[in-house]
Every structure is written in C-alpha cells, then in structure tokens.
Amino acid sequence: MSTFYNIIAQSGGGPWVIKHIDGWYYMTRTTGIDLRIWRSHLLTTIDADAGQIVWKPSGSGPACKAIWAPELHFIQSAC
Secondary structure, eight states, X not given: OOOOOOSSOSSOEEEEEEEOTTSOEEEEEEOSSOEEEEEESSGGGTTSSOOEEEEOOOSSSXXXXXXXXXXXXXXXXXX
16 A cells, blocks of 8 residues: 655645746645645745634634635736
C-alpha cells in the first residue's frame, strides 16, 4: 500500500486554490475551528505559514460546526 503525501496542504479540509491575475496563488480551507486564507507566489509553498483567519464561528447557531469547503472567486469590476 502506498502513502499519499500532499505537498500543497498537510492538513485541513475543503481546500480551494486560485491563481489570481496578480500572479499570486490564494488558498482557503477550513482548519476545523476556523476558515483561513493563504497566499504564495509558488503553489508548493502556499502552506508554509499559519495563514490568516478570515472567519471563526460563534459558539452556537446554525454555522457553529461542520464548516467546510470555502471558495474564492475573482469577479472583475466593470468600472
């Protein structure tokens, strides 16, 4: 049996990665307790730091647990 080693993200669920027109890769995923975003010029080093928390659930309510699969989308302004 082989072991798969993910070189992009070592932990977390529901990763989403885009390469923006600014040349940066942006990745978001859940850590199980919050949603974070990462940025890197190289896809293989995007998981090198702790990332920035962009959302943390409150202790109760419909969005307090089982958070996963965040997405990023670039919507270019018409202006």
